Amino acid sequence: MSTRSVIVFLLVVALLAAAPFVVYPVFLMKALLFALFASAFNLLLGYVGLLSFGHAAFFGFAAYVSAHVVKVWEWGPEGGIVAGTAVAAALGLVFGWLAIRRQGIYFAMVTLALAQMVYFVSLQASFTHGEDGIQAVPRRPLFGIVDISDNLSLYFFVAVVAVAGMLLVRRAIHSPFGEVLRAIRENEQRARSLGFRVDRYKLLAFVLSAALAGVAGSTKILVFQLASLSDVEWMMSGEVVLMALIGGMGTVWGPALGAVVIVAMQNYLAQFGAMVTILQGIIFVAVVLLFRRGIVGEALAFWEKRRKAGAADDTASATLPERQGKAAPGE
């Protein structure tokens, strides 16, 4: 990390530490966990170019597993998270293995359909308790010793988990592994001809993304003490897509910001019922039509343009266009 990113990181840590004394901790925890969920999702969409429309399956089913082992098997919260994450990763392995056989929109449809299967399992299986969900999940002491029963102490635990998860996503994106993923996104054929086993990379990215979505889902039950159907529904898959899209799917932190925006909006509009759905739909349409790069993406592009305009005098036209035009057909 450069000095500047260290400073930014320390600032963020300070901000996160101070936040619960200003803002309601439950809201913060929800926002942080969705930020992790969106970042995990974006690893696939933003960096491999794969749109999963079924990420609710990993998020929601991990929540069920975590809630079940904590409530019924009386495991600690850390055990719940590990179990939920492991199941999400396993699910991700199977779904990814199936879905990467198709590309583009078919990939989206396949993941959506597979996730709907998980929804039906959750609806019918006995351990999930159908429409009721798993309620009153206890907040046991962390590692058997650290008390997290009040919201403030739980907040610090959740913040650590979420930030660690997001840093892992960032690390993956900036690693050689992430370079290969980007190469696949830009030109799968070329990546393959360079000798990369493209399907392995895609699958690994899928599993990592699913597992981190699982971390978010299985931690969420500690906050709300509830695992319910709304977390495995297709609507949840759509929401995480929206978060990444509005924040900026090609950026590392955009989805996290998008998550905060959407969670805040849901909070304010909760009493208006269907209004939330309508507004989310409008945002989808508006982002696709007007600012496809998302908030962070547009901001970066604006910044880049200004920087270029400022530097244009000394390095005239030394910059390449952002994206090369398509190869000319015919000649």
Next chain:
Amino acid sequence: MTEIFGVPMPVLLGQILIGLINGSFYAVLSLGLALIFGLLNIINFAHGALYMLGAFVAYWLLNLLGIPYWGALLLAPLAVGVFGVLLERVLLKPIAGLDHLYGLLLTFGLALILEGVLRDGYGSTGMPYAIPDGLKGGFNLGFMFMPTYRAWVIVASLAVCLGTWLLVEKTPLGARLRAATENPTLVRAFGINVPLMITLTFGFGAALAAFAGVLAAPIYAVNPTMGANLIIVVFAVVVIGGMGSILGAITTGFMLGLIEGLTKVYYPEGSAMVVFVIMAIVLLVKPAGLFGKAS
């Protein structure tokens, strides 16, 4: 009484009938999706919402204007078709040529808006829509009792599917459509107004969805969420069939409805999932889909 694997014949036939009805809706919807995908390269996530809108327009026609079922069967697809034309011109045209994913995301947003607006106005409980007088009751086939309306749904869907197939595969207009699916630039260079064709195709697909919605209204009641649950199954149907062939979309739709009906008889818990399981198997065995061409 005759039994097949321990299931009485009338029960089995009854479920097959229900399966065929679901299959009718799968077929009509996946047919529209395939047509739209062919020309626009967009997976229309709002297709379920347009189906739901068709049912709502029928409901409004009856309750606000007193126009009965038969009028609705004509007017609702027309109205939703015009709505589809507007959607294409205003929202989809600007993103033509971009990555396919944007079309999916935009139409997903549209689906949310449509569903949200109607849920805001009508809640999530369904509103009944009576079976029209001429189609009430049923008739005895000798081995089972056949409700007239259900028979009508199957016949009407088959007729619409067959008509669309003939239009696309056997007419000069269909030839233009197929050609534009392959190479729109060249077809346009022959002097054919391809952008108009694209708009009308989207409108036609929307009208097909609305037609299915009107057919469904007396069976499932009119409900803002009726399209969302259906569209996901239809997506799975489309993955199974592959979108390359009209006949493939129709066949796959009816076939999967039938399989779903049979599953309800022998393993009721699995009936909601069987389509998705079949999709997974098809992806393993023939990733391009049963009727798809390898990409």
Next chain:
Amino acid sequence: MPDLLTIRDLHAWYGESHVLHGVTLSVPEGQVVTLLGRNGAGKTSTLRAIMGAGITRKGSVQLGDSELSSLAPHRIPRLGVAWCPEERGIFASLSVAENLALPPVLLAGGMSTEEVLDLFPRLREKAGGQGTKLSGGEQQMLAIGRILRTGARLLLLDEPTEGLAPVIVQQIGQIISVLRERGFTILLVEQNFKFASRLADRHYVVEHGQVVDCVERADLAAGRGRLETYLGV
């Protein structure tokens, strides 16, 4: 003869890449004019720019008295120009007969389907088959044949001999002569100079997206050496 097609300072782009840098040329009515040049010189792009097919363009393209460059692509053929693309563009999902009937008749005076089939008798035998099951030569004949019905006076033919056996090349040459006699005006893109030199009334040489030379049929004897240098033969 007056010019049927006049192109002045035509620029064109595929996305960001600038492929034509001010093409200027004219095609007299009733004549055959070739565009010669190496791969990537801008010959195909010139034809595409005339049709507005998948390319952004700027400059003037005049057909008779009409300016084409500001028209929507599907309005251009209605003024009497038809294009036979390099890749032939035979549709796999259409039968031979459907391929032949696909381009609509836009102006009076085109050939009838029967006349086209008389010109290309092999297409008649295979009318029911799939378009892309034809041999390369047959596909080329289908691609030329189907635009003869439309009533277009100007034909843009993009390398009709590419990849074909010498016997077929000869047949295509004969057909182009027949079309010329029937009064069609033809702008022909070619790399096969020997083939082009027998047919054309005028040759333009395209290099780096510009017309760099022009040789009339009458000056061919003197200009041949120059043209061969351009083409690197």
